[in-house]
Amino acid sequence: MTAGVVVVLNAGSSSLKFSLYEGDAVLLSGQVDGIGVRPGVTARDGAGTKLTAPDLAAGPPGTPAEALLALLPWLREHLGGRPLLALGHRVVHGGPNHDRPCLVTAALLDDLAALSPLAPLHQPHNLSPIHAAMERTPGLPQVACFDTAFHRTIPEVAQVYALPFEMAARGIRRYGFHGLSYEYIASVLPEVAPGLATGRVVVAHLGNGASLCALQGGRSVATTMGFSALDGLPMGTRCGEIDPAVVLHLMREDGLDIAGVEALLYRRSGLLGLSGVSSDFRDLLASEDPRARFAIKVFVYRVARGIGSLAAALGGLDGIVFTAGIGENAASIRAAICEACSWLGVELDAVANAATGPVISRAGSRAAAYVIPTDENLMIARHTRALLADTAE
Numbered sequence: 001m002t003a004g005v006v007v008v009l010n011a012g013s014s015s016l017k018f019s020l021y022e023g024d025a026v027l028l029s030g031q032v033d034g035i036g037v038r039p040g041v042t043a044r045d046g047a048g049t050k051l052t053a054p055d056l057a058a059g060p061p062g063t064p065a066e067a068l069l070a071l072l073p074w075l076r077e078h079l080g081g082r083p084l085l086a087l088g089h090r091v092v093h094g095g096p097n098h099d100r101p102c103l104v105t106a107a108l109l110d111d112l113a114a115l116s117p118l119a120p121l122h123q124p125h126n127l128s129p130i131h132a133a134m135e136r137t138p139g140l141p142q143v144a145c146f147d148t149a150f151h152r153t154i155p156e157v158a159q160v161y162a163l164p165f166e167m168a169a170r171g172i173r174r175y176g177f178h179g180l181s182y183e184y185i186a187s188v189l190p191e192v193a194p195g196l197a198t199g200r201v202v203v204a205h206l207g208n209g210a211s212l213c214a215l216q217g218g219r220s221v222a223t224t225m226g227f228s229a230l231d232g233l234p235m236g237t238r239c240g241e242i243d244p245a246v247v248l249h250l251m252r253e254d255g256l257d258i259a260g261v262e263a264l265l266y267r268r269s270g271l272l273g274l275s276g277v278s279s280d281f282r283d284l285l286a287s288e289d290p291r292a293r294f295a296i297k298v299f300v301y302r303v304a305r306g307i308g309s310l311a312a313a314l315g316g317l318d319g320i321v322f323t324a325g326i327g328e329n330a331a332s333i334r335a336a337i338c339e340a341c342s343w344l345g346v347e348l349d350a351v352a353n354a355a356t357g358p359v360i361s362r363a364g365s366r367a368a369a370y371v372i373p374t375d376e377n378l379m380i381a382r383h384t385r386a387l388l389a390d391t392a393e
C-alpha cells in the first residue's frame with residue numbers, strides 16, 4: 001500500500017468538512033462552518049482531542065473553494081512529514097454513467113458540471129473546491145466519489161418513472177443517494193453479519209437525511225431516494241415522497257414559485273414541518289409536545305412501510321441493518337420499526353437493542369436485525385487510495 005495521507009473533503013453550500021486518513025486511520029478531522037457569513041474552523045486529532053484551528057479572520061473565505069485554499073497550508077503542516085497523496089471528494093451526482101469513483105480530469109469536471117441542474121443545491125458546491133485545488137496544486141491527484149454510483153446496479157425497471165419514455169434518456173430517472181454509506185455497510189457485512197452478506201437485506205440509513213436501500217448479495221437493487229434526495233422517507237426538513245399534484249395545487253392556489261416550492265419541500269417540511277418543534281430527532285424524543293410525538297409516529301410508519309416495499313422488491317427479507325445518527329443511536333425508534341416489521345419475521349431482542357447490538361434480533365428470528373455504524377469518509381479514503389494504486393500500475 002502507498003504510504004502517505006489522503007484528505008477526504010465534503011463541501012456543502014456554507015461548510016467544508018475535512019478528514020486526514022493514513023490507511024484506515026483518521027489523523028485529524030474537522031470542519032469550516034458559516035462560510036460566506038462568519039466562517040469558523042473546528043478540528044480534532046485522531047484521538048478526539050481539540051486542535052488549535054487556523055484563524056481565518058484575516059481573509060475570511062466566501063466559498064468552500066476559498067475555504068479549502070485557506071486550509072491547505074495548515075493541513076500540510078499536520079501531515080507530520082508524511083506525503084500528501086491525494087484529495088478525495090464526496091460528489092453528490094455522478095449521473096447515469098458513473099458507477100464508480102473517478103480520477104479528476106478537466107473533462108470529468110465538465111461532465112460533472114453538466115449534472116448540476118440535477119442537483120442544484122449540492123453539485124456546484126461539491127465541484128468548486130475541486131476546481132480550486134486543480135488550479136492551485138495541479139500535480140495533486142483528486143478523486144471524485146459519487147453518492148449515486150453504488151445504485152447503478154439497480155435494474156432498469158426500478159430506475160424509470162412512468163413518464164414519457166424519452167424522459168429517462170434525458171436523465172429524468174431514479175438515481176438514489178447515500179450510496180457511499182450503503183457501500184460501506186455492504187463492505188462490512190461479510191465480517192459483521194456473515195449470514196446477511198449474500199442475502200436480501202434492507203439497510204436503513206436514518207440520519208438528518210434518510211433513505212432505505214435493498215441489497216441483494218451486497219449490490220443495490222432498489223432505493224427510496226429517486227431523481228433527487230427529496231424522495232422517499234420524511235427527513236429532518238425534507239418531505240420525502242409526496243403526490244406531485246400537491247405542488248401543482250400550491251402553485252395554482254397559493255401562487256408559489258420555484259423558490260417557494262423549493263423552500264417548502266427542502267427546508268420547511270419533514271420532521272420540522274410536522275412537529276413545529278425541531279428537525280433534530282433528539283429534540284423530538286425529548287419533547288412533550290403532541291406534535292413532536294406525532295412526527296415520530298409518522299417517521300416510524302413511513303420507514304416500516306418503506307421496508308415492506310423494498311422487501312417486496314427483494315422477494316423476501318433476510319435482515320435489516322440500521323445506520324446513521326437515528327439508526328445507530330435511537331434504540332426506541334429501532335424497536336418501534338422492528339415491531340412494525342414483525343410480519344416480515346423480525347423479532348427484536350430488547351436487551352441487545354438497548355446495548356446497540358450489533359445483532360439486535362433474537363436467535364431464531366426469521367429475519368435478522370443489526371446496528372452497524374456507517375463511515376462514508378472511510379469509504380472515500382479507501383476509494384481514493386485504491387484509484388491511485390490502480391493508476392500507478
Ligand code: AMP
Pocket residue numbers: 206207208209236279280281282283285324325326329330
Ligand atoms: P446524521 O445525519 O447521520 O448525523 O444524523 C443526525 C440525526 O441523528 C439527528 O436527527 C439527530 O437528532 C439524530 N441523533 C443523533 N444521536 C441521537 C440519539 N442519541 N438519539 C436519537 N437521535 C439521535
